[in-house]
Amino acid sequence: MNNLNSYWKPFNRADNPSILEVVSGQGVNLYDKDGKKYFDGYSGLWNMPYGYDDEDIKNAIIDQLNTLPYVNPITINYPKIEELSQLLCRILHKDIDKIIYTCSGSESNEVAIKLARKYSALKGSSRKAIGVVENSYHGSYYGSMSASTYEGKLREGYGPMLSGFVSLPMPFTRDFKIDEFSTECKEKIVSRLNEELAVLKDHLCAIIIEPIIASGGIIPLFDEYIRALYEVCQDNDILFVCDEVATGFGRTGELFCFQHFNIKPDIITLSKGINNGYLPLGATCVTKKVVQQFINNKEIIFHLSTQNGNPLSVAAALANINKMLQDNTLEKVRENSAFISKTIKNDLCKFNSIFDIRCFGMMFAIDIVDENDKPIPKEKLSELMQRIYSLGCIMGSAYVEGITSAILVLPPFIATKGDIKKLSKIISKAIIEVNLF
Numbered sequence: 203m204n205n206l207n208s209y210w211k212p213f214n215r216a217d218n219p220s221i222l223e224v225v226s227g228q229g230v231n232l233y234d235k236d237g238k239k240y241f242d243g244y245s246g247l248w249n250m251p252y253g254y255d256d257e258d259i260k261n262a263i264i265d266q267l268n269t270l271p272y273v274n275p276i277t278i279n280y281p282k283i284e285e286l287s288q289l290l291c292r293i294l295h296k297d298i299d300k301i302i303y304t305c306s307g308s309e310s311n312e313v314a315i316k317l318a319r320k321y322s323a324l325k326g327s328s329r330k331a332i333g334v335v336e337n338s339y340h341g342s343y344y345g346s347m348s349a350s351t352y353e354g355k356l357r358e359g360y361g362p363m364l365s366g367f368v369s370l371p372m373p374f375t376r377d378f379k380i381d382e383f384s385t386e387c388k389e390k391i392v393s394r395l396n397e398e399l400a401v402l403k404d405h406l407c408a409i410i411i412e413p414i415i416a417s418g419g420i421i422p423l424f425d426e427y428i429r430a431l432y433e434v435c436q437d438n439d440i441l442f443v444c445d446e447v448a449t450g451f452g453r454t455g456e457l458f459c460f461q462h463f464n465i466k467p468d469i470i471t472l473s474k475g476i477n478n479g480y481l482p483l484g485a486t487c488v489t490k491k492v493v494q495q496f497i498n499n500k501e502i503i504f505h506l507s508t509q510n511g512n513p514l515s516v517a518a519a520l521a522n523i524n525k526m527l528q529d530n531t532l533e534k535v536r537e538n539s540a541f542i543s544k545t546i547k548n549d550l551c552k553f554n555s556i557f558d559i560r561c562f563g564m565m566f567a568i569d570i571v572d573e574n575d576k577p578i579p580k581e582k583l584s585e586l587m588q589r590i591y592s593l594g595c596i597m598g599s600a601y602v603e604g605i606t607s608a609i610l611v612l613p614p615f616i617a618t619k620g621d622i623k624k625l626s627k628i629i630s631k632a633i634i635e636v637n638l639f
C-alpha cells in the first residue's frame with residue numbers, strides 16, 4: 203500500500219493528516235476504499251462541471267493521446283490549438299485577438315501581469331503599478347501571490363514579494379446581508395474607491411479583478427463598483443484584467459462573469475472549468491490593442507513553460523466547451539442555481555448562526571456567526587467541515603478574519619435535485635451536531 207505520509211498537499215501543513223482518501227470517482231461522487239460514497243459539492247476544486255467520468259471528454263483525451271500526445275509549443279502548431287483559440291476568441295468578446303496557453307490559473311495571471319507591465323513599457327510609459335481588490339486571490343506563484351491579499355498572514359516570510367501592487371477597497375461590509383446593500387452603502391464604497399483611484403490613476407498600468415471574490419468568501423463586486431473601475435481604466439489607458447479562473451465557463455450562469463456587466467476586459471485569465479479538470483490548462487486572452495503594441499515593436503512574449511498548450515489538455519478543452527455550448531448548460535446552471543438557493547435557504551435559515559447565504563450562479567457561501575454575531579472561529583469552522591465530510595459530502599470553506607467564516611458550495615452543473623437535497627440536509631445535520639444552531 204502507498205505510504206500517503208510522503209505526500210505534502212498544497213496549502214497544507216506537512217504534518218496535516220489527510221481528511222479523506224478516495225480510490226475512485228463516478229459522476230458527481232467519490233468513493234473511498236470501503237465503498238463509502240461522497241457527493242462532491244465542490245466540483246473537484248471548482249473545475250469539474252461535468253463530474254468524474256464524462257465520456258466525451260475522456261474520449262477526446264484518448265483520441266488525442268493516440269494521435270499526437272505532445273508538440274514543442276515554441277515552434278510547432280497543430281489544428282486543435284488553432285480551433286480552440288478561435289473558439290475562445292468567439293465566445294469571449296469581439297476584441298479578443300490572441301490566446302496564450304498556460305498550465306494553471308496562477309500562471310494565467312503571471313502572464314497577465316507581465317503583459318500589462320510590458321505593454322506600458324512599449325508605450326513609453328513608466329507606469330508599473332497594478333491595482334488589486336482587497337481580499338482577492340489570484341494564485342500562488344510569486345506574481346499572482348503578490349497580487350493576492352487573501353490570507354495575507356500566510357504569505358509572511360516568503361518575501362520579498364513582487365512589488366508594485368496597490369490594494370483597492372473591497373466592496374463589502376458586514377453591516378448588511380449581501381442582497382440588502384442599500385444604494386447609500388454602495389455609494390459610500392464607490393466614492394471611497396473613486397478617491398483612491400484619483401490618486402493612483404497616473405501610476406497604474408492595470409487593474410486586476412475577480413468579478414466575484416471567490417476564495418475570499420463568494421463576495422460579488424457590485425455593478426457600480428465594477429463600472430467605476432472600468433471607466434477609470436478606459437479613460438486612462440489602464441488595462442482592465444478580469445480573472446475569470448473561478449467564474450469562467452458557466453459557473454455564474456453566463457459563459458463568463460464579465461458578460462453580466464456589459465464590459466469588455468482588455469485581458470481575461472482562465473483555467474479551472476476550461477476542460478473539466480482532467481488535465482492542467484489555463485489561458486490568458488488578450489485584446490488586439492495589447493497584441494498590436496507587441497507587433498509594432500517586434501517583441502516576443504517572454505513566457506514559456508514546456509507544457510503550454512499541451513495537446514491532450516487542449517483536446518479536453520475543446521470537448522468540454524463544445525459540450526457547454528451544445529447542451530444548454532447555462533440554462534441548467536440558472537435553474538440549478540435557483541433550486542439550490544431555495545433549498546439551502548429553506549433548510550438553513552432557521553438557524554440563528556446563519557448570518558447570510560451569498561449566491562451567485564452556482565457559487566454559494568453560507569456565512570456563519572457565533573452568539574455575538576461575529577464570524578465563527580477558524581477552529582469551529584474546521585470542526586463543522588470535518589463533520590460534513592464524515593456525513594458523506596465534500597465542500598470547502600473560507601475564513602477571512604473580520605470578514606467572513608463560511609462554508610463554500612460550488613457543485614457540479616450535473617448535480618441532480620436529489621444530490622442538492624442531500625447536500626443541504628447534511629449541512630443542516632452537521633450544524634446541529636457541532637452545536638452551531
Ligand code: PMP
Nearest residue numbers: 306307308339340341412447448
Ligand atoms: N484566480 C482565481 C480567481 C482563483 O480562484 C484561483 C484558484 N482558486 C486562481 C486564480 C489560481 O488558479 P490555480 O490554482 O489553477 O493556479
